Amino acid sequence: MSLQIGELAPAFSMTDSDGNLVDLAALKGTKVVLYFYPKDDTPGCTAQACNLNENLDYLTSKGYRVIGVSVDSNAAHTKFKKKYQLNFSLLADTEHELVNNYGVWVEKSMYGKSYMGTARTTFLIDENGIITDIIAKVDTKNHSSQIH
Template identity: 50%
Template sequence: MSVQEGDPAPAFSMPASAGREVSTAKLKGRPYILYFYPKADTSGCTKEACAFQEALTQFVKIGIEVIGVSPDPLPRIEKFALKYNLVFPLASDQSTEVAQAYGVWVEKSMYGRKYMGIERSTFLIDGAGKIARVWRKVKVEGHAKDVMAAARAL
């Protein structure tokens, strides 16, 4: 099952970096970006996180919160956030419940081996709690800029 533009954003509550907790309840009435990445401190995920960090002031200026989500345990996420000075919340979805609710926990294949993992995806959720935009199978280059353009158009 995967969510589409116009659908209500699936509810979540997850522990996040810097002792925070992110949840749909706390974000109620505010637009936000939820981006799913496969693994903290890997090259693609680091590039993506740093691009969102660089654009963070602009997102904040237009009233949009950025939240990164991975299945990594919190200690690994904390280390990643500190190493790259990532100040926006990075949430731990170890149970993969949230990833499954958003349809991004998928079968992948590497060197002929099949396994379950996160499909790099981003969701822009509007102030009414509806999914305004979906990006699946994200290519990291220029992605934060694309998301910013869509966020500005909200």
């Protein structure tokens, strides 16, 4: 499934690594930065998370709520958040529900071997739950500047 700009974002309701319920329907009226990343505490994912965290006040001032998603466990997320003092929700999509619904669970290849993994992708969702942008070419060190 390939989502398009202008479509309704797939609904979800999950508990984040801090034990808080994150429900897209309940976020109506708030813009959402929903970013999917491959793995906690790896160089690119750390750069991306830290860049978003460093610019969180700016993003919040623009009306955004930042939510990160990976297939890592809540325990891994908790460690990652604590290590880098991340101040936004991380969702553990261990059942691959979100990565499949958002079309970011894809075949990847490294050193000639194919495997399934998360395509680093960010969805910008407006106050009505509509996808307004899909950032597929993420600049991990400057990701917040790609969000408008």
